Amino acid sequence: xxxxxxxxxxxxxxxxxxxxxxVRAALEGADEGGWAALQYRNKLAEPGDRLVQARTLAALAQxxxxxxxxxxxxxxxxxxxxxxVHLGRQDGSLAQARRRLPGKLxxxxxxxxxxxxxAAVAAGADYVAFGSVxxxxxxxxxGRAPLALFREARVLGVPLVAIGGxxxxxxxxxxxxxxxxxxxxxxxxxxxxxxxxARALARLFxxxxxxxx
Numbered sequence: 001x002x003x004x005x006x007x008x009x010x011x012x013x014x015x016x017x018x019x020x021x022x023v024r025a026a027l028e029g030a031d032e033g034g035w036a037a038l039q040y041r042n043k044l045a046e047p048g049d050r051l052v053q054a055r056t057l058a059a060l061a062q063x064x065x066x067x068x069x070x071x072x073x074x075x076x077x078x079x080x081x082x083x084x085v086h087l088g089r090q091d092g093s094l095a096q097a098r099r100r101l102p103g104k105l106x107x108x109x110x111x112x113x114x115x116x117x118x119a120a121v122a123a124g125a126d127y128v129a130f131g132s133v134x135x136x137x138x139x140x141x142x143g144r145a146p147l148a149l150f151r152e153a154r155v156l157g158v159p160l161v162a163i164g165g166x167x168x169x170x171x172x173x174x175x176x177x178x179x180x181x182x183x184x185x186x187x188x189x190x191x192x193x194x195x196x197x198a199r200a201l202a203r204l205f206x207x208x209x210x211x212x213x
Contacts, residue, residue, distance in 0.1 A: 003105075003127050003159035006202040007036040007181040009071075011189040014044040016053060022189050023057055029198025030064040034205060036161070036181035037105075039086055041071035054080045067105065074100045084126070089116065094123040107161070112145040114152055121156050128156065129183065132164025133174055137186055150178035168197075171204050 008026055013019035019042060027038065038061040040054050054070060058080045061068040069084045070077035074097050077085040084105025085097055097106050107127045108120035117128040130145040130153070145164070153160050162174045163183035171182050184201060191197035 003036045003067075003161070004180050005034040005036040005205050006188075006198065007039065007161055007163075007183040008188055008198065009039045009041050009163075009183055009185045010057070011185055012042055012044045014046075016045065016049045019045070020053065020056060022194060024060060025194035026188055026198045027060050027064050027066065028195040029202065030061075030066050032199055032202065033065075034199075034202025035064075035066045036159075037067040037069050037083075039069040039071055039183070040076075040082075050076060051079065054082070058082055069105065069107065077101060077104070086129070094120060094125055098124045109163075112143050112149060114149060117153055117156055121158055125158065127159040127161060127180075128153070129161040129163050131162060131183070133162050134165025134170060136164040147174065147177035150174070154178050168200060168204070171201065172207070175205060 010023050038057065040057055042053060045053060054076055058068045067083040069086050070082045071086050072088060074085050078101060084107065085101060086107040087094060087097060088109045094106055094108060105126045106124060107129060108125040110117040110120055110128045110130055112130065120128050130149055133145050150160055159180040160178060161181045161183050162179035166174060166182050166184050167187040174182060188194060188197055188201065
């Protein structure tokens with residue numbers, strides 16, 4: 001499976017209309033390609049807004065050729081026709097997600113553990129995510145995943161996603177270390193020009209991957 005480039009994760013925003021405006025702006029930056037996926041994760045959304053937001057973004061992302069992933073909710077992913085689901089280590093069984101979403105992408109958070117990543121791949125994960133790579137405002141208490149972990153994890157044979165404190169300045173080092181995709185929230189959605197930032201982050205892969213040892 002090919003998963004390469006910018007892996008955008010939606011921001012937490014209780015204001016539904018503003019939330020959708022921000023994510024639409026990011027997807028405007030997908031016209032040049034270079035996106036791995038868009039993940040829907042809005043912990044501040046009202047229950048009644050989640051289905052509307054996810055359905056809207058699924059259509060927008062897929063219309064741009066960007067895989068649409070739902071965080072932690074296999075039923076919501078099924079309802080909106082998402083391309084897959086991403087599960088944290090406490091968010092349920094990978095095998096169960098595979099049964100509920102046959103043929104879809106299943107991602108797994110593995111924090112800083114190669115052993116957890118091996119187990120996730122054995123259980124059916126299509127890709128694994130390591131982090132926090134750097135200090136993260138979204139999850140400040142999570143342990144750090146060293147860059148060396150990405151080199152070691154290449155043996156798993158699945159795409160590797162880096163997450164946590166990644167921005168335009170430090171992303172090249174993460175990509176050179178072996179990450180196939182960089183997951184970002186603040187570095188993208190806090191930008192004054194979200195679409196321009198999305199394009200800039202996506203372009204990093206063209207130069208940084210070429211410089212891998």
